[in-house]
Amino acid sequence: MNRRETLKILCGAVASLPLTKLSRLEGSAQSRPTPVNAPNIIFILTDDQQQKAMSAYGNTILKTPNIDRIGADGIRFTEMFVTNSLCAPSRASFLTGLYSHTHRVTTNGAADSIFRNQPGLKEDQETFVSLLRRAGYHTVLIGKWHLHTQPTGFDKWIVFPGGGGPYMDPVMTANGMPVKFRGHADDVCGDQAIAFLSERPKDRPFCLLYNFKSPHRNWVPAARFEKVFEDVEIPIPPAFNDNFAGRPEALRITEMAVADMPDFEKRGLPPSLPREERKRQNFQLMAKNYYRTLLSVDENVGRVLDYLDKNGLAKDTVVVFSSDNGFFLGEHGLFDKRLMYEASIRVPLVVRFPARIKPGQVNSLQMILNIDFAPTFLELAGVTVPGWMQGHSFVPLLEGRETPWREAFLYEYYEYPAEHCARKNRGVRTARWKLIQFWEQPEEWELYDLHSDPNETKNLYAQREQIGRVRELKAKLAELRRETGDVDPPAPVPAAGPCHEKQQ
Numbered sequence: 184m185n186r187r188e189t190l191k192i193l194c195g196a197v198a199s200l201p202l203t204k205l206s207r208l209e210g211s212a213q214s215r216p217t218p219v220n221a222p223n224i225i226f227i228l229t230d231d232q233q234q235k236a237m238s239a240y241g242n243t244i245l246k247t248p249n250i251d252r253i254g255a256d257g258i259r260f261t262e263m264f265v266t267n268s269l270c271a272p273s274r275a276s277f278l279t280g281l282y283s284h285t286h287r288v289t290t291n292g293a294a295d296s297i298f299r300n301q302p303g304l305k306e307d308q309e310t311f312v313s314l315l316r317r318a319g320y321h322t323v324l325i326g327k328w329h330l331h332t333q334p335t336g337f338d339k340w341i342v343f344p345g346g347g348g349p350y351m352d353p354v355m356t357a358n359g360m361p362v363k364f365r366g367h368a369d370d371v372c373g374d375q376a377i378a379f380l381s382e383r384p385k386d387r388p389f390c391l392l393y394n395f396k397s398p399h400r401n402w403v404p405a406a407r408f409e410k411v412f413e414d415v416e417i418p419i420p421p422a423f424n425d426n427f428a429g430r431p432e433a434l435r436i437t438e439m440a441v442a443d444m445p446d447f448e449k450r451g452l453p454p455s456l457p458r459e460e461r462k463r464q465n466f467q468l469m470a471k472n473y474y475r476t477l478l479s480v481d482e483n484v485g486r487v488l489d490y491l492d493k494n495g496l497a498k499d500t501v502v503v504f505s506s507d508n509g510f511f512l513g514e515h516g517l518f519d520k521r522l523m524y525e526a527s528i529r530v531p532l533v534v535r536f537p538a539r540i541k542p543g544q545v546n547s548l549q550m551i552l553n554i555d556f557a558p559t560f561l562e563l564a565g566v567t568v569p570g571w572m573q574g575h576s577f578v579p580l581l582e583g584r585e586t587p588w589r590e591a592f593l594y595e596y597y598e599y600p601a602e603h604c605a606r607k608n609r610g611v612r613t614a615r616w617k618l619i620q621f622w623e624q625p626e627e628w629e630l631y632d633l634h635s636d637p638n639e640t641k642n643l644y645a646q647r648e649q650i651g652r653v654r655e656l657k658a659k660l661a662e663l664r665r666e667t668g669d670v671d672p673p674a675p676v677p678a679a680g681p682c683h684e685k686q687q
């Protein structure tokens with residue numbers, strides 16, 4: 184049975200599955216109002232896509248014409264950041280408009296016990312999706328979820344297992360029922376999105392969360408893209424040979440070095456291969472496969488955009504594209520994310536909504552955060568933004584209007600000790616400066632001037648002439664924490680395992 188035939192059967196199966204255990208906060212479909220003049224919303228989220236992995240942001244190797252098209256038809260933001268560069272915490276922030284320390288999804292899983300006994304989003308946590316649903320939207324989730332608890336606030340959901348599952352032939356969970364698919368995860372996502380759009384109830388607006396697995400590790404491309412870039416040498420990124428001189432010990436204990444990455448260990452490289460050569464080869468393979476997985480994302484984004492065009496939906500549908508966190512694609516000699524450096528926290532953001540947003544705009548001024556999306560979606564839908572949300576609607580910026588905006592933001596990261604051994608860190612970023620604190624003992628600090636040192640290799644923290652600036656940024660960090668109710672978590676249990684031993 185080929186993919187199309189399988190899809191035909193599965194679409195019927197999924198459509199007839201019973202809804203299970205939706206939040207008690209949600210009204211039944213019959214009791215909900217029917218919104219008038221409310222736009223459809225499609226929120227496309229990739230997994231671990233750094234901002235430069237998109238041709239609209241200047242990548243000359245990887246071509247993403249369909250994703251680029253969203254920004255060309257609307258607006259592209261260059262200063263888009265996540266407040267915790269890790270899958271589950273960031274996804275919870277996109278949904279709730281809250282910082283990790285507020286929604287309490289601080290890590291991807293086990294280490295979540297800093298704040299709670301149970302990992303994942305609280306079952307009674309309201310999200311922009313549950314609020315839209317209550318306002319009458321038909322709400323659907325397709326693809327990656329990763330929040331442990333069962334999705335709530337959706338009329339229909341079909342999700343990959345755990346953090347994303349395998350790339351090929353995924354077994355997904357559709358409204359509580361397992362469903363086996365054939366083919367590449369990105370194509371399955373695309374098929375399900377098209378099936379949903381075709382079969383959706385036409386009497387009310389919809390909100391579709393279209394969450395790709397790509398380009399997350401372990402980067403298995405769709406078969407048709409396996410050979411792309413085969414004869415290309417990917418240029419090495421800035422600070423590829425960063426030696427961390429003058430920088431925290433916390434960087435040296437991380438297990439994120441491209442030279443040592445485990446993904447390609449079965450390639451039969453001789454143990455005697457010089458480390459530099461292993462690093463070079465690993466980088467080429469990682470970057471190529473990472474880019475190849477984004478080709479299937481781009482294609483499946485294009486399918487949905489084409490569907491909107493062909494069915495007269497484009498004008499009144501908001502399409503937003505972003506990623507849950509960035510990724511070190513060799514910057515600082517690293518892979519993965521977690522740290523507060525630019526490649527890790529900076530992600531793409533393109534938005535299209537022809538009815539209200541002029542095409543061809545680029546915003547390079549205001550810093551947009553993952554916590555801003557929930558209030559933005561609600562405002563676009565004409566739904567009141569609850570006062571408890573910590574982000575701000577950027578609708579005025581979409582429409583090119585002037586509005587007061589933040590000049591600094593708070594970053595936080597908690598998953599330690601854990602895989603990759605990245606210590607807990609927080610910091611403050613302004614348009615020009617970045618102060619980073621590894622707050623547990625031994626406490627370590629970094630300060631970067633992003634204007635003169637955009638690649639973040641010169642730690643200015645200990646320089647005498649920066650004393651005043653450090654004082655100012657520490658005060659800002661304390662202020663942002665206070666404003667968002669970030670109190671010091673309980674003293675951590677004594678660290679154990681390899682991360683701790685390396686730190687001694």
Ligand SMILES: [Ca+2]
Nearest residue numbers: 230231270507
């Ligand atoms: Ca991610």
